[in-house]
Amino acid sequence: MTALSLNRTTTDMRRGACPALSAPMMTGDGLLARVALTDAISPRQLADLCRLARIHGNGILDISARGNLQIRGLSEASASLLEGDVRALNLPLREGLAVETPPLAGRDDTEIADPHPIADAIRLGARDMAGLAPKMSVVVDGHGRLRLSHLLADIRLVAVTTGDDIGWKLLLGGSETSAGIFAVLSEADAVSAALDLLEKLAAMGNGARGRDLAVNLPREGGDLPTTSPFDLFALADGLHAVGVGPAFAQSKAEDVIALCLAAEQLGIRLVKPALDHSLLFFGGSRACEALALFAAENGFITSAADPRGHIAACPGNPACRSATIATHDVAGEAGGEWADLLDGSFKLHISGCPKGCAHPEPTALALCGTPAGLSLIAQGKATDLPFADIKIADTKATLRRLADLVRSEKRAGENSAACLARLGTDRLAAAAMSGRP
Numbered sequence: 001m002t003a004l005s006l007n008r009t010t011t012d013m014r015r016g017a018c019p020a021l022s023a024p025m026m027t028g029d030g031l032l033a034r035v036a037l038t039d040a041i042s043p044r045q046l047a048d049l050c051r052l053a054r055i056h057g058n059g060i061l062d063i064s065a066r067g068n069l070q071i072r073g074l075s076e077a078s079a080s081l082l083e084g085d086v087r088a089l090n091l092p093l094r095e096g097l098a099v100e101t102p103p104l105a106g107r108d109d110t111e112i113a114d115p116h117p118i119a120d121a122i123r124l125g126a127r128d129m130a131g132l133a134p135k136m137s138v139v140v141d142g143h144g145r146l147r148l149s150h151l152l153a154d155i156r157l158v159a160v161t162t163g164d165d166i167g168w169k170l171l172l173g174g175s176e177t178s179a180g181i182f183a184v185l186s187e188a189d190a191v192s193a194a195l196d197l198l199e200k201l202a203a204m205g206n207g208a209r210g211r212d213l214a215v216n217l218p219r220e221g222g223d224l225p226t227t228s229p230f231d232l233f234a235l236a237d238g239l240h241a242v243g244v245g246p247a248f249a250q251s252k253a254e255d256v257i258a259l260c261l262a263a264e265q266l267g268i269r270l271v272k273p274a275l276d277h278s279l280l281f282f283g284g285s286r287a288c289e290a291l292a293l294f295a296a297e298n299g300f301i302t303s304a305a306d307p308r309g310h311i312a313a314c315p316g317n318p319a320c321r322s323a324t325i326a327t328h329d330v331a332g333e334a335g336g337e338w339a340d341l342l343d344g345s346f347k348l349h350i351s352g353c354p355k356g357c358a359h360p361e362p363t364a365l366a367l368c369g370t371p372a373g374l375s376l377i378a379q380g381k382a383t384d385l386p387f388a389d390i391k392i393a394d395t396k397a398t399l400r401r402l403a404d405l406v407r408s409e410k411r412a413g414e415n416s417a418a419c420l421a422r423l424g425t426d427r428l429a430a431a432a433m434s435g436r437p
């Protein structure tokens, strides 16, 4: 038995306190357990988590779009051992309702307000609330440099300035721009309103979601703010953060362990899995720059300009039993053919099946696996009507023809998303099907 396993004598074994960890879900490569953190941990602790992924799982880790760590390839028995060993690490595990704050919150001197006090009060107030939907989520966003605008939330509070005062805009359902606007409230009223709404949703039954309360509310509309975690951020008190991430959200545990060891040697003391499948390391500017260099040399995404960061690909085949395609292989081909066109104006969505886990929102171009090959969807979700269906063997050639069309038709100053929207499904379909018998 390993040293990590022996630590179980100190374990807090309250099963059910953290459902994502104590009730792992079945996927194509076994059970998947999610480790959700409410705060940063040390690189050493992250390396310990990775070692547990190797001991108990298949050594493959995902970082989800919401910044949760997912450990894959578990059995019933090893999932239980993993839970005990993770709890023995005494990490700031999220218990109960998901109340999320941006990863730089409280350290970002550009934010209108630190969202932590509100998030803590909502967490505490909702602690004993029964009957909420299992995936219910609350976002509290202080309006700093890294926003959670893209994440879907049942209840969202966003800091706003109203004259000389700070208020909190309460939104229901959807992303920041698609959600219904409920009210702008003071901090105290924002907490009680959020808790009242959660009570209401709990009373409606565990299928009720924030969007059910937003039916007649006005929407902000427009484009979502674009923020990438793959950058170097100057924070308060001379602290810096650097965002790096594995390609297509998935990594071998040993690669993350090597990254954590490098961070530790550079004097970096904190790391947090964060939005867009990233890891944010906090330290001095030189240490962060050196770590970014190490990460880039070892295949991690370190820049917002990396085309791989603009592809949302689910784990696909063989990691998920619902997948009909190897999404990461398709993503690799797309990253090559579309490299200059992945300009951050949209996420190229590559989905192993119509469930569309990697990008639940519509996007300018989506590729979805089917039993017969691939469906191509424009301005929609993986479930929407495709403009073309192709064989998997035609993927690379089709991606190239579509890329050539966009490249040749793009107007000066036009981004790729706008060009795709202007071209429309008929022209995209013609390009996708051209050259085919």
Ligand code: SF4
Pocket (backbone or CB within 6 Å): 314, 315, 316, 317, 320, 321, 322, 323, 324, 351, 352, 353, 354, 355, 356, 357, 358
């Ligand atoms: S979209 Fe489908 S294939 Fe991909 S992870 Fe979700 S369920 Fe699996």
